[in-house]
Amino acid sequence: MAMKVRAFLLCCLMAGALQAQTIPMPFSDDAETRQISVTVTPDRRSMRGLPADLIRARRAMHAKQDVPDDSLRRLADHGDGLAAQRYVRRLIAQGKAQSSASDVAYYSAVAVGAGRVWTLPDMIEAMRLLDPNSEPRDRIREYIKVLYAHAWAGNTLALDAVVVFNGRDKLFGALSDSTRKKILAQGEQNADGKVELRMATALLAQDAPSEAALERARGLLEKAYGSRHLGIRTTAENLLVLMNTRYAGDG
Known part of the structure; x- marks a missing residue:
């Protein structure tokens, strides 16, 4: 199987048929390094500042009761990582992973940034579907903030994504020299x-x-x-x- 994968990769490069962002990289990371997590934005720990309806919704969420999609989304907008994670899972379960790719990516970033690294694969998969020309800049900044923090901490899945999404005409734009040096330094550390x-x-x-x-x-x-x-x-x-x-x- 490994020989077939390498042969396919070589054929893709020889044919020039694939963009760099879609070239397969079929070598799995160590499960432990994919789970390295850092807190980028502290998760919400209280009801402070929430309107009354969201206080009720948050209590219901923690009681594992059904909460409307809109309430989960609004809680996520108030910095609730658990609500963000559940909203993403609901979008995916509803078959909206492609049609709502921006929301899946963004709210996954909210969840991952709050320390819920299990949502990182969903975030990256959704980001592959985004149009660099139409994706809101504030959302792209959130993706960068979350991915970079995890990549520099040693998360190999995040580091690979940083490589994928940097470059001309890609989601993060042209790769800067400073970012290239950090990528290579972390790559050398991963060895x-x-x-x-x-x-x-x-x-x-x-x-x-x-x-x-x-x-x-x-x-x-x-x-x-x-x-x-x-x-x-x-x-x-x-x-x-x-x-x-x-x-x-x-x-």
Whole structure:
């Protein structure tokens, strides 16, 4: 199976058929590193400041009683991470993961930012469906705040998402030098080569990568080749061979 996955990845790059954001990266993270959680915005702990109807709704929620969608959403807007998580799960259960992708992503971010990291996969999956040109900037800022905090804390799922959503014409926009350095520093700390492989494939997936991009990709692949993960190491080796073949006559 691993050989089939690597062959598919190589074919995608050779054909230039996929955008960097959709290139598969089928190497699973350690479950423990995917669950690393930090509190970005403290969760609501009291009824203070809530209108009377939301006080009743919050009491009902904690009593595991049914609460209307609108009440869950409004509680989430008042900083209640549990309400945000339940609202996301309800949207998904109602089959609205695609039609309400922005709400799923945003309220997942509220939940994750309050320490409910179990909602992070839902957040990232919804973010893949968002249009960078129409998604509200305040929501994008929330995604950045939550993902970066978890990525720099060592959450490998969040770190991979930071790589995916940074770049020209992507949700977070062009990757800054400071963010690139932080990504690579965290990748080196993780020592699995996955970040380097993801960044290299993003560079190679460009329609016409520049000499500088090819040089960066080669350096990243050489680092990924030192991974302790056999699949990542082998894929990096294969891509280096592909680069030598495909770009041998360039320049």
